[in-house]
Amino acid sequence: MTLLYQNPILPGFYPDPSICRVGDDYYLITSTFEYFPGIPIFHSKDLVNWQQIGHVLDRASQLNLDGTPGSKGIYAPTIRYHNGTYYVITTFVVSKTGARRNFFVTASNPAGPWSEPYWLENAQGIDPSLFFDEDGRAYYTGNRVPPSGQMYPKHMEIWMQELDLEKKQLVGPTYSLWEGALKNAHAQEAPHLYKIKGFYYLIIAEGGTGFTHSVTIARSKSLTGPYEGCKMNPVLTHRHLGRNHDITSIGHADIVETQHGEWWMVCLGSRPYGGEYRNLGRETFLVPFVWEEGWPVVNPGKGVVEPRMPFPNLRVNEIPTVLTRDHFNAEVLDMQWNTIRTPRKDFWSLTERESHLRLKLKPERIMDEVNPSFVGRRQQHKNFSACLAMEFTPRSVREVGGLVLLQNNDFQFRMEMTLSRDGNSIVRLVERNGGLECTLVEMPIREAKLYFKVEAKGQDYSFFYGENEDEWKALYLNTDGRILSSDVAGGFVGAYIGMYASSNGIVSDNYADFDWFEYKELNES
Known part of the structure; x- marks a missing residue:
């Protein structure tokens, strides 16, 4: 075989x-x-x-x-x-x-x-x-x-x-x-x-x-x-x-010869879904080629990059499985995590609270082209689940903490814990589309520790919250995720998912503690 x-x-x-x-x-x-x-x-x-x-x-x-x-x-x-x-x-x-x-x-x-x-x-x-x-x-x-x-x-x-x-x-x-x-x-x-x-x-x-x-x-x-x-x-x-087609936008190649004389090409491509929408951005693909009369023939007989292709003539070297849940037990952030722009003012810590990622509230907002208090990772699958455990006590209506799905500063979903105008704790879902914001829903909550989850099945994104990990409550179901594609938002990047905290323009010494963050692929069924 x-x-x-x-x-x-x-x-x-x-x-x-x-x-x-x-x-x-x-x-x-x-x-x-x-x-x-x-x-x-x-x-x-x-x-x-x-x-x-x-x-x-x-x-x-x-x-x-x-x-x-x-x-x-x-x-x-x-x-x-x-x-x-x-x-x-x-x-x-x-x-x-x-x-x-x-x-x-x-x-x-x-x-x-x-x-x-x-x-x-x-x-x-x-x-x-x-x-x-x-x-x-x-x-x-x-x-x-x-x-x-x-x-x-x-x-x-x-x-x-x-x-x-x-x-x-x-x-x-x-x-x-x-x-x-x-x-x-x-x-x-x-x-x-x-x-x-x-x-x-x-x-x-x-x-x-x-x-x-x-x-x-x-x-x-x-x-x-x-x-x-x-x-x-x-x-x-x-x-x-x-x-x-399942794979589009193929281009931008580099080539390499193996130690056994095979030739391979890496290139970028995209996997649109739900129409011509590329939430995953541009990804890295691999395709073989041979030389005929001094010119490359890519994937002979087919000429395209296929979703499944014969393995190179190299010994399979499986790598350690990346853990789906990060408990923030290490001394440094795992390599999957990124910030937006160069991090300033040490806004995050893995040591101030053991086995937690602490995000300090910064005045900077993720809706602006700044360095907000955000730590995120790439969306890598069409069907996925991302969830987190957060402990946060907002002190004003401006203080927020939670989960963000991000294409850029003008196109995003924010699932936030904050205070209502009457001073009660709430969780809300905000859609930012083309720089215009709409609060899709808000619900009252009692506990300072909350669990947030988003599930995506194609372009249907559903949001859940809970006061314990085993009892999820629907916050908002089946919202359209196409705003997370570069085809709507413009630019060259793919969607990110991560943790966020902000004091929205005022100075604050408050913080949000994240116990863990989990990301995993969901089966299409």
Whole structure:
């Protein structure tokens, strides 16, 4: 019986994957935009089972996201290994209209620590990559507006310049490499250079990150070109499969050869459900390819990424099961947890109350582009349950604590404990849609310790609460979850679920204590 693996290999908001192999070990990283820590790094022995070993950008000195708008921040990193050193290069998008600044960091151990950023001057574009040639020289590739100007909207070219590894700056002449395979396609980006059997291969993304996304390739005998496009371009896309296909938006690829000579491609894609809605964001998929007459043929005979595919010719290396319930017993937060933007003022603690996560109420609100008192994780399944135990005594109508389902600051659900205007404790569900808020329901409660739960079955999200874990009361059933998709909210990120506390604009020394948080997939039935 053929052993199969399940796509995506990293479910949930893990876009723009980049991969490298060092001996028998594989390392993979993805984008994180406005979330902190930045750039999760994963390790695998078999390309299918991945275990997170750290974050590349885990210190405030490396990543200052203060004031960074939603879906800006860290874009499309690339990981490479050369002479005992790991390199990660990425783009920091400062604002909606501001600079795109590129930098790289290094480490001798992929689990970290990683260096402080080396900011590159005059490094245009987004989605940069590094290429190390056989002579040891390093080169930067990125995208930019062609020197002759744009012929149509979002018309870009791929360019290259040498990187001096000692000076840690770009040096020498710049080279225009390729304007892509599809002259009416837009957003030529995400370049990766490789040298394979005497050819330099350039793989890029074209068509944007949505439904028309694609992977194209060109090659040259010379590093600086000219590059010849493959006549089979795009070598991978799903746009011809229609908008109702199970997997859409396939593109943004990186490739790796196994120690046994197999070739594999990681790429991003989305799994829309309930229509063309992608609450899970852009995820990481894996697909094999072979070389025919010097060009890649992806998933021969089918040409697409499938939900289930034959396992690589590598020994299966299962990783420890991630616990569904976090009891907050560790000295540091588990790697699944993130904050929005760089955390300031030590708003959370694992030590002030044993086996609890304490969130201190900050004036900042999750409805604004700030660093609120929020600790969350990715939604990774279409059908899921998330629940928590919280102890909180609000002191005013402004103080809130509870569970948040978040797409961005303008699109979210908040299940909050707070006070009513007459001073009684209540639990309420707030829907924020396009920046407009509506309290869907509120109920009186008596206890300071509450249990909150959300269950999603497709795009139907139901909310429950209880004064003990075994007796759930329905708060609001079957509300439409589509506002948690980027197709409604805009941007590039997937939905998050987490714990939140705020004093809504006033200074407070109050806090909410979370005993545990549980997330698990639900069966479709």
